[in-house]
Amino acid sequence: MTKDDLQKLYKSKILPENEHPYHFQEIKSFDFQIEAYNPMCGDKYWLFFEQHGNQISNVFFHGFGCALSKASLSLLCKSLEGMPHKDAIELSRQFVQCLTTDLNFEFKKESLNTLAELKHFEGRVDCIKLGWEAVCNHFENYEN
Amino acid sequence: MVFIFKKHINKNNIKNVRTHFPIFKSQPNLVYLDSAATNQRPQSIVAAQSHFELYENANIHRGVYDLSNKSSQKFEKSRSIIAAFLGSENSETVAFTQGTTAAINIVARSYLEPRLKSGDNIVTTVMEHHANFIPWQMLCKKYGIELRVVPIDQNGDLDMMQLKEFIDHHTQLVAVTHISNTLGTINPIADIIAIAHAKEVPVLIDAAQSISHFDISIEHLDYDFLVFSGHKMFGPFGIGILQVAEKHIQQMLPLHYGGGMIKQVTIENTQFRDFPYNLDAGTPNISGVIGISAAAVFIDALGKKNMRQHLEELTYYALDVLAQIPELTIVGTPKKQAGIISFNAKNIHPHDVASFLNKDGIALRAGMHCTQPLLAQMGLQATARISFSVYNTKEEIDLLALSLRELIKFWS
Numbered sequence: 001m002t003k004d005d006l007q008k009l010y011k012s013k014i015l016p017e018n019e020h021p022y023h024f025q026e027i028k029s030f031d032f033q034i035e036a037y038n039p040m041c042g043d044k045y046w047l048f049f050e051q052h053g054n055q056i057s058n059v060f061f062h063g064f065g066c067a068l069s070k071a072s073l074s075l076l077c078k079s080l081e082g083m084p085h086k087d088a089i090e091l092s093r094q095f096v097q098c099l100t101t102d103l104n105f106e107f108k109k110e111s112l113n114t115l116a117e118l119k120h121f122e123g124r125v126d127c128i129k130l131g132w133e134a135v136c137n138h139f140e141n142y143e144n
Numbered sequence: 145m146v147f148i149f150k151k152h153i154n155k156n157n158i159k160n161v162r163t164h165f166p167i168f169k170s171q172p173n174l175v176y177l178d179s180a181a182t183n184q185r186p187q188s189i190v191a192a193q194s195h196f197e198l199y200e201n202a203n204i205h206r207g208v209y210d211l212s213n214k215s216s217q218k219f220e221k222s223r224s225i226i227a228a229f230l231g232s233e234n235s236e237t238v239a240f241t242q243g244t245t246a247a248i249n250i251v252a253r254s255y256l257e258p259r260l261k262s263g264d265n266i267v268t269t270v271m272e273h274h275a276n277f278i279p280w281q282m283l284c285k286k287y288g289i290e291l292r293v294v295p296i297d298q299n300g301d302l303d304m305m306q307l308k309e310f311i312d313h314h315t316q317l318v319a320v321t322h323i324s325n326t327l328g329t330i331n332p333i334a335d336i337i338a339i340a341h342a343k344e345v346p347v348l349i350d351a352a353q354s355i356s357h358f359d360i361s362i363e364h365l366d367y368d369f370l371v372f373s374g375h376k377m378f379g380p381f382g383i384g385i386l387q388v389a390e391k392h393i394q395q396m397l398p399l400h401y402g403g404g405m406i407k408q409v410t411i412e413n414t415q416f417r418d419f420p421y422n423l424d425a426g427t428p429n430i431s432g433v434i435g436i437s438a439a440a441v442f443i444d445a446l447g448k449k450n451m452r453q454h455l456e457e458l459t460y461y462a463l464d465v466l467a468q469i470p471e472l473t474i475v476g477t478p479k480k481q482a483g484i485i486s487f488n489a490k491n492i493h494p495h496d497v498a499s500f501l502n503k504d505g506i507a508l509r510a511g512m513h514c515t516q517p518l519l520a521q522m523g524l525q526a527t528a529r530i531s532f533s534v535y536n537t538k539e540e541i542d543l544l545a546l547s548l549r550e551l552i553k554f555w556s
Contacts, residue, residue: 002503003500003503003504006499006500006503007554010554011554015555040511040512041495041510041511041512041526042511042512042516042519042525042526043495043525043526044525064525065493066493066494066495066496067492067493067496068495068496121499122499122502123498123499124495124499127495
């Protein structure tokens with residue numbers, strides 16, 4: 001990725017999501033919460049889930065991290081809302097796989113496809129997958 | 145090996161210094177500002193290692209043939225070189241380890257653990273690298289004793305009054321870094337050693353960030369334990385040094401068991417060699433040992449005084465240049481600082497800073513730098529960190545400032 005590419009990506013996708021993140025607030029009442037923490041860099045967020053039965057109704061998040069992790073979490077919140085648990089797990093797994101393996105998936109949200117294409121962004125995949133991986137880990141532990 | 149140093153490093157001869165580092169020939173636009181993580185390697189040190197590997201390779205202490213004898217001699221000569229580098233004529237004060245972390249853990253388990261008892265305490269500081277913090281924390285938890293953590297003041301200097309109060313006759317060890325790997329603070333280790341020794345408490349000095357440019361001598365500083373890594377003094381990864389004062393040598397117990405560190409083995413029992421050989425279970429990192437001794441020779445040829453002066457000039461120049469960018473906050477303003485500066489840019493996470501500067505060929509580190517207690521005390525989650533070595537120039541700092549200004553403008 002050239003410097004121009006990086007600037008274009010940040011200007012068009014990352015910075016708007018970073019500056020105006022979706023549901024970026026700490027809420028007191030929720031059905032369950034998930035910690036997304038990268039001990040290597042210090043990025044740390046809490047995700048707050050509201051649900052009706054097995055359907056996720058709202059996702060909020062709050063914490064500290066880089067523009068990429070925050071933008072990615074903002075998209076995560078938008079993406080998972082309205083999904084049954086199993087779909088949220090499947091989407092999260094696919095997104096993490098997209099970033100960490102040679103597998104490719106076509107996501108309905110174009111912004112997710114853009115993020116997933118950053119798998120070769122030097123040293124920053126951990127930032128992008130932080131929240132998604134936390135969701136996967138949570139549900140895997142929950143399921144087990 | 146031919147060296148051309150022993151003179152003040154300045155803008156006229158810095159190019160000459162850089163020629164010893166092939167990476168700058170292959171990547172002439174690289175602005176490497178991450179020497180606190182690892183130094184770049186001079187040709188002579190890599191050559192010393194590869195010469196051994198290619199033309200002199202044999203295992204040590206296990207053969208009577210010439211090649212093995214020469215290898216053993218070279219290995220032990222390296223120990224003598226390191227001892228002399230540290231102001232000692234006694235090579236048996238020097239043990240080879242896997243690095244600073246391993247050396248600290250050896251002191252924790254081989255020296256300290258067997259002597260701990262209820263009511264004891266260990267004194268360390270909040271600015272330590274995790275490597276010089278967690279081993280003591282774990283020992284304290286295991287034996288139910290107190291870990292006393294000296295805080296810093298608002299400038300990033302150690303609270304020396306608190307340190308003095310913390311050290312008492314129940315303190316079993318004071319473990320402190322010479323230079324903070326996050327703030328660049330130079331700690332007054334001579335004073336700390338004097339305070340501790342007044343109460344007969346031994347002191348471990350983590351010299352990982354200072355060994356290449358500070359005169360560190362057991363004769364003058366009178367520390368009890370000194371630890372550092374090869375790769376932060378132009379040497380190879382995976383090798384480090386633990387120097388132990390003569391008065392403690394008998395108390396250094398074996399840690400790993402195996403060949404090479406024994407006097408006699410019977411079915412019923414084993415007798416071990418004395419320190420430092422009782423730590424050499426199995427085949428050691430022989431080429432690493434040769435590499436770290438070559439690094440000591442390189443540093444001596446360069447002159448620590450020259451290098452320290454160069455780093456101080458770069459540090460204060462960078463502090464001046466960065467202070468002129470209003471969106472930046474320098475993290476810590478200690479009384480004495482060398483080679484390392486942390487900063488944060490308004491509204492831009494350090495990882496984003498590092499990613500963008502990377503596109504301009506500038507390599508710096510972002511994150512917590514393995515100092516989470518320090519950042520927690522300062523109310524920070526992460527910093528961007530620049531660190532210098534002998535090959536850095538003021539022009540590189542100007543490029544850094546230019547790149548930061550461009551990023552800040554882009555981000556706004």
